[in-house]
Amino acid sequence: MSTSQASNRRKPPFAVVTRPGSSLRNKTGPWGIQKPVWDWEKCTGCNTCEAICPEGCIRHLEKKQYEADYDYCKGCGMCAAACPVNAITMTTEHR
Amino acid sequence: MRKMIEGSRAVAEAVALCRPDVISAYPITPQTHIVEDLSQMVADGQLDAEYIRVESEHSAASACLGAVAAGSRAYSATTSQGMMLMIEVLYNIAGMRLPLVITGVNRALSAPLSIWNDQQDTMGIRDTGWLQLYAENSQDALDMHIQAYKIAEDDRVLLPVMVCMDGFVLTHTYESVDMPEQEQVDAFLPRYNPLYRLDPEDPYTLGAFVGPEAYHEVRYVLQQDCLGAKEVVKEVARDFQKAFGRWSGDVIDTYHCDDAETIVVALGTLVGTLKDWVDARRAEGQKVGVVKLRCFRPFPGEELVEAVSGAKQVVVLEKAVSVGAQGIVASELRSALYGKATVPVACSFVGLGGRDITFDTIDEACKRAGDGETEFFAGLRTEVLEEA
Amino acid sequence: MATKPFTYDISRGFLPGHRACAGCGQAAAVRMVMEIAAPNCVVTNATGCLEVFSTPYPESAWGVPWLHSLFENSASIASGVEAALRKQGRLENTRVLAFGGDGGTVDIGFGALSGMLERGHDILYVCYDNEAYMNTGVQRSGATPYAASTTTSPAGRASFGEDHPKKNLPAICAAHGIPYVATASMAFFADLKRKVRKALGIRGPKYIHVHVPCPPGWGYPEKDTVEIGKLAVETGLFPLVEWEDGEVTRVRKIKRLPVEEYLKPQRRFRHLFRTEEGKAKLAEIQAIADSNIEKYGLAG
Ligand SMILES: Cc1ncc(C[n+]2csc(CCOP(=O)(O)OP(=O)(O)O)c2C)c(N)n1
Ligand code: SF4
Ligand code: SF4
Ligand SMILES: [Mg+2]
Numbered sequence: 001m002s003t004s005q006a007s008n009r010r011k012p013p014f015a016v017v018t019r020p021g022s023s024l025r026n027k028t029g030p031w032g033i034q035k036p037v038w039d040w041e042k043c044t045g046c047n048t049c050e051a052i053c054p055e056g057c058i059r060h061l062e063k064k065q066y067e068a069d070y071d072y073c074k075g076c077g078m079c080a081a082a083c084p085v086n087a088i089t090m091t092t093e094h095r
Numbered sequence: 096m097r098k099m100i101e102g103s104r105a106v107a108e109a110v111a112l113c114r115p116d117v118i119s120a121y122p123i124t125p126q127t128h129i130v131e132d133l134s135q136m137v138a139d140g141q142l143d144a145e146y147i148r149v150e151s152e153h154s155a156a157s158a159c160l161g162a163v164a165a166g167s168r169a170y171s172a173t174t175s176q177g178m179m180l181m182i183e184v185l186y187n188i189a190g191m192r193l194p195l196v197i198t199g200v201n202r203a204l205s206a207p208l209s210i211w212n213d214q215q216d217t218m219g220i221r222d223t224g225w226l227q228l229y230a231e232n233s234q235d236a237l238d239m240h241i242q243a244y245k246i247a248e249d250d251r252v253l254l255p256v257m258v259c260m261d262g263f264v265l266t267h268t269y270e271s272v273d274m275p276e277q278e279q280v281d282a283f284l285p286r287y288n289p290l291y292r293l294d295p296e297d298p299y300t301l302g303a304f305v306g307p308e309a310y311h312e313v314r315y316v317l318q319q320d321c322l323g324a325k326e327v328v329k330e331v332a333r334d335f336q337k338a339f340g341r342w343s344g345d346v347i348d349t350y351h352c353d354d355a356e357t358i359v360v361a362l363g364t365l366v367g368t369l370k371d372w373v374d375a376r377r378a379e380g381q382k383v384g385v386v387k388l389r390c391f392r393p394f395p396g397e398e399l400v401e402a403v404s405g406a407k408q409v410v411v412l413e414k415a416v417s418v419g420a421q422g423i424v425a426s427e428l429r430s431a432l433y434g435k436a437t438v439p440v441a442c443s444f445v446g447l448g449g450r451d452i453t454f455d456t457i458d459e460a461c462k463r464a465g466d467g468e469t470e471f472f473a474g475l476r477t478e479v480l481e482e483a
Numbered sequence: 484m485a486t487k488p489f490t491y492d493i494s495r496g497f498l499p500g501h502r503a504c505a506g507c508g509q510a511a512a513v514r515m516v517m518e519i520a521a522p523n524c525v526v527t528n529a530t531g532c533l534e535v536f537s538t539p540y541p542e543s544a545w546g547v548p549w550l551h552s553l554f555e556n557s558a559s560i561a562s563g564v565e566a567a568l569r570k571q572g573r574l575e576n577t578r579v580l581a582f583g584g585d586g587g588t589v590d591i592g593f594g595a596l597s598g599m600l601e602r603g604h605d606i607l608y609v610c611y612d613n614e615a616y617m618n619t620g621v622q623r624s625g626a627t628p629y630a631a632s633t634t635t636s637p638a639g640r641a642s643f644g645e646d647h648p649k650k651n652l653p654a655i656c657a658a659h660g661i662p663y664v665a666t667a668s669m670a671f672f673a674d675l676k677r678k679v680r681k682a683l684g685i686r687g688p689k690y691i692h693v694h695v696p697c698p699p700g701w702g703y704p705e706k707d708t709v710e711i712g713k714l715a716v717e718t719g720l721f722p723l724v725e726w727e728d729g730e731v732t733r734v735r736k737i738k739r740l741p742v743e744e745y746l747k748p749q750r751r752f753r754h755l756f757r758t759e760e761g762k763a764k765l766a767e768i769q770a771i772a773d774s775n776i777e778k779y780g781l782a783g
Contacts, residue, residue, distance in 0.1 A: 052669070
C-alpha cells in the first residue's frame with residue numbers, strides 16, 4: 001500500500017491484511033470483576049506495575065502516580081501482587 | 096538469441112531474466128541443474144539475487160513466502176518428495192495471496208522410491224490454489240516462466256504460479272531455444288510492485304487467523320480469483336506474442352482436432368510425442384488429434400468442451416493416479432462435459448515412474464477406449480507381475 | 484479529578500485488546516520485547532497462543548508489520564524477509580524478529596531455527612517458553628520440565644508426568660557459535676529488556692529464550708505470574724545465562740531457594756506432593772536445579 005500510489009489498483013484480497021492496532025476495538029475490561037486502585041501515597045514510582053501488565057493498560061501520570069485503563073484491564077491482579085510496597089488494591093468498588 | 100542448451104539451463108536463464116530478488120531452494124533430482132545453474136550465476140555476480148541455502152524444502156517455500164511478503168520477487172524449484180514436504184507452505188502461499196513462481200519438476204512419488212518422471216507430484220497439489228502451467232518443451236518452459244511472473248503479480252490474480260516440467264525428459268535434454276534479451280524481458284515484466292508488503296511505515300498484519308464468520312468468504316474469493324485468472328493467462332499469452340513475436344500457447348492448444356474422431360488429451364512433454372503420433376497415424380488415414388492442456392489450474396473446462404465435443408471419443412493420457420478414484424484430468428473433463436456434450440471420455444494411465452510412452456502405448460490406449468474401457472493402465476508389463 | 488482519556492499509538496508495537504488469558508506471562512513478555520524493538524522492525528510469528536490471541540481477524544494487536552505463516556516456519560519466513568529487506572536496501576533501519584512458542588521452536592521448528600542460525604541471518608529469534616503446547620490444550624513439548632503433568636504426559640497411577648528433563652535449546656543455539664544467546668524471564672523485566680536491547684545492537688543471528696509462566700497451563704492463580712516466574716529462576720530451575728560467540732559470558736546469581744517453593748503452588752506438580760515416590764521425584768528435581776547451579780555458577 002505504501003508502494004502502490006495508483007488508486008486504480010485493486011484493494012488487497014479479502015481478509016489478507018489486517019489493520020495495525022485494530023484490537024483496540026476489543027474492550028477486554030469486562031473480562032475481570034476486580035480492578036486495581038492505586039494508593040499514590042504509598043507508591044514509590046518503581047514502575048513495576050506498568051512494566052509487567054500483560055495488557056499494557058497501565059499509564060504513568062507523573063512521578064508516583066499510576067492508573068489503569070479499565071476498558072482493557074482484565075483484572076488479573078498481577079500489578080497488585082507484584083507491587084513491592086502494596087500500593088495497589090484489587091477491588092470491585094472502583095470508580 | 097538461439098542456443099542449444101539443457102532444459103534446466105533454459106529455465107535458469109529465463110528465471111534470471113525475470114530478475115528475482117530472492118531465490119531459495121533445496122536440491123532434489125532432477126531439479127538440481129536448475130538451482131545449480133542459478134547458484135553459479137549468483138556466485139559469478141551475473142545475477143544480483145539473495146540465494147538462501149535452506150535446510151529443507153519446507154523452509155525453501157517458507158523463505159520465499161517471507162520474501163514475497165516483504166515485497167520482493169522470489170523463486171524456487173522442487174519436485175516429488177520435496178514438493179510433498181512443501182505442501183503445507185504451498186497452501187499457505189496461495190491463501191496469503193503471494194505471487195511466487197516455482198518450477199515444479201515432475202517426478203514420481205515414493206514408495207517405492209523412484210527418481211523418474213511422471214506427474215503424480217504436481218497433480219497432488221492441484222487443490223492448493225496455485226496456478227499450474229505444463230511445459231511441452233524447453234522453449235515452452237522458458238516462455239512460461241516469464242509469463243508466470245506476469246500472471247502471478249497481476250492485481251487481478253495475486254496467486255502463485257507453478258511451471259511444471261517433466262523431470263529428465265525436459266530438465267536434462269538439450270534443445271534449441273530462442274533466449275530473449277534482458278531488455279525485452281524488462282519491458283514485458285516490470286519490477287514487482289506489490290500491493291502490500293511488510294513495511295514499518297505502513298505496518299499491516301499478514302496472516303491473521305480467520306474464524307467461521309469469514310473463512311468461507313476467503314475461500315470464495317480465492318476460488319473466484321483463481322477461476323478468473325484464466326482470462327489473465329490468455330491475455331498474458333497474447334501480450335507475450337506481441338512482445339516476443341512468438342506464440343507460446345493458450346490455456347489449451349489443439350493439434351488436428353477439427354475433424355478428429357479420436358482426441359487424445361495430455362499435459363507436458365507427452366504432447367510432443369503425441370503430435371508425432373498424430374502425424375504418423377494421420378498419414379495412415381486415422382482421424383486423430385491432440386489437445387495440449389497447457390494450463391491445468393485454473394481448469395479450462397469451457398475451452399476443453401469446445402475442443403473435444405465434435406469427436407467420437409476422447410482419451411486422456413494421465414501420468415498420475417488418484418488412487419482409489421479415477422484419472423484426475425479425465426474426471427474433471429467429464430464433469431466439464433456434463434450436460435454439454437455426450438462424447439465418451441476414457442482415462443488411460445501411462446508412463447508412471449518413467450515408463451516409456453511409445454506409439455504402441457498410445458495405440459493401445461485408443462484401442463481399449465474404442466472397445467469401451469473407461470479406466471485402465473496402458474503399457475502394463477504383466478510379465479513383471481508374473482515373475483514376482 | 485477529570486482524567487484524560489487513554490490513548491494508544493501503534494508505535495508501541497503491541498497494543499491492548501488482545502485475547503490472551505488474564506495474567507498471561509507471554510503477553511507480558513511480548514510487550515517488554517516490543518517496547519525495545521518497535522517501531523522499526525518486522526515480526527514473524529509461529530502458530531500458537533500468541534498468534535491466535537493477537538490476530539483474530541479483523542483485529543490485530545500489532546503495531547508493527549507482522550507475518551504469520553505456519554507453526555514450524557517462523558525462522559524460515561523471517562530468513563526470507565531478511566533477505567528481501569537486504570536486497571531492497573531496507574535492512575539497515577529495519578530489525579527482523581522471529582517469534583515462536585516453545586513447541587514451535589524447541590520441537591517442530593527446530594530444524595528451521597538451526598538453519599536460520601547457521602546461515603547467519605540478521606534476525607533476533609525470541610522463543611516464548613511456557614513449557615507446553617498451550618494453544619492446543621497443554622500438551623507436552625520438548626521444553627516441558629521433568630515430572631510436570633500435561634495432557635499428553637499426565638500424571639497417573641503409573642506415571643509421574645513428563646519423563647524427560649527440559650531440552651536445553653539455548654545451549655544448543657549457543658553451540659551454533661552465533662554472536663548472542665540469552666535466557667530471560669518475564670519476571671525479571673529489566674533484565675529481559677536489557678538483553679533485547681543488547682541483541683538488537685548486534686548484527687547477525689541472535690536467540691533469546693524467555694520463560695513465560697502460564698496460569699491456566701501450569702495451574703496457579705493468575706495474579707502470581709511474576710512470583711512464579713521469579714521462583715523458577717531463584718531455585719535454579721530456569722537459569723538466566725548469556726552466551727557470546729558460544730561462550731557463557733554472564734549469569735544471574737540466585738537466592739538458591741528449595742525447588743518445592745516453585746513447584747508446590749502449581750497444579751502441574753501437585754502429584755509430587757502426595758506420595759513417598761513423589762517426594763523422591765522432588766529430590767530428582769532438586770538435583771536438576773543443583774546441577775544447573777553448578778554448571779552455570781549461579782550460587783551468589
Ligand atoms: C504442523 C502443525 N502441527 C500441529 C499444529 C497444531 N498446533 C498449533 S499451535 C500448537 C502448539 C503451540 O505450542 P507452543 O509453540 O509452545 O506455543 P504456545 O501456544 O504454548 O504459546 C500446535 C500443536 C499446527 N498448527 N501445525
Ligand atoms: S489487573 Fe492485570 S490487566 Fe489490570 S492493570 Fe493490573 S496487571 Fe494490568
Ligand atoms: S494459555 Fe497460557 S500462554 Fe496461552 S494465552 Fe493463556 S496464559 Fe497465555
Ligand atoms: Mg508453549
